Amino acid sequence: MTEIRLHLSVRDLTDADLPACGWAGSPKHVRELAHQIRRAEAGEIDYLAVCTPIGVPVAVGGIDYAVKPGAGTLWQLSVHPALQSCGIGTLLIRSAEQRIGARGLTRAELGVEEGNPRARALYERLGYRAFGRELDSWDTEAEDGSLQRYETMCTLMRKDLT
Template identity: 90%
Template sequence: MTEIRLHLSVRGLTDADLPSCGWAGSPKHVRELVHQIRRAEAGEIDYLAVCTPAGLPVALGGIDYTVRPGAGTLWQLGVHPALQSCGIGTLLVRSAEQRITARGLTRAELGVEESNPRARALYERLGYRAFGRELDSWDVEAEDGSFQRYETMCTLMRKHLA
């Protein structure tokens, strides 16, 4: 077996990245990333891209500083399906935590769908602990271009950062 090591970098998502982000969600989701890039430019959030040496995003995730006072709230975390369970999600979360502490905040929070035990296990390995539950929902684009409301119960998790 041959092993290949890939050097990844983490930076802010840009408009130029969007054509390479189709793996991250529906066309509607990718279109809405433009809004997140504008919010990042305004300083409300950070929206990170983990990239290959060629600059292609293989993981994405946001940190919203407006959700809860004193915390950065991680959301829309995702790794390219072909590269899951390779440590890229860990790199993304740790990079997000560094951004949070660079803003002088001491807490990271997130909500994980209760139907996603693999993600919850990752967050627990990284030191996140459950502190509540909340119903979340968003619009999902169907193949025919119509939209349906998706609802899910999430476990709220937090980590105190040094």
């Protein structure tokens, strides 16, 4: 077996990154990332990209500071499918937690789809604990371009960052 080591960096997602983010979701989702970049530029959120040495994003995720008072809410966390289970999600989440702490906040929260046990196991390994459940929904784009409403039950999780 050959082992390859990549030196990854974490930085803010930029408009120039969007063409390389097709793996992160539907074309509609990638188009909406431009809106999230505008929110980040306004200081409302942080939207991070974990990048290879040549600057190509292999993981992305947001931190919203307006959802819960005193907390940063992680959302839209995604790692390139070919690179999952390589520690990149851990790097993304720890970097997000550092951003939350830099704003003087002491808690991170997130919702994980109940049908995604691998993600929940990662969050639990990183110290997140369940505290509730919540129905979540959003519009998704079908292959024919039509919009469909996606609904899912999420487990709410939090971590004390102090």
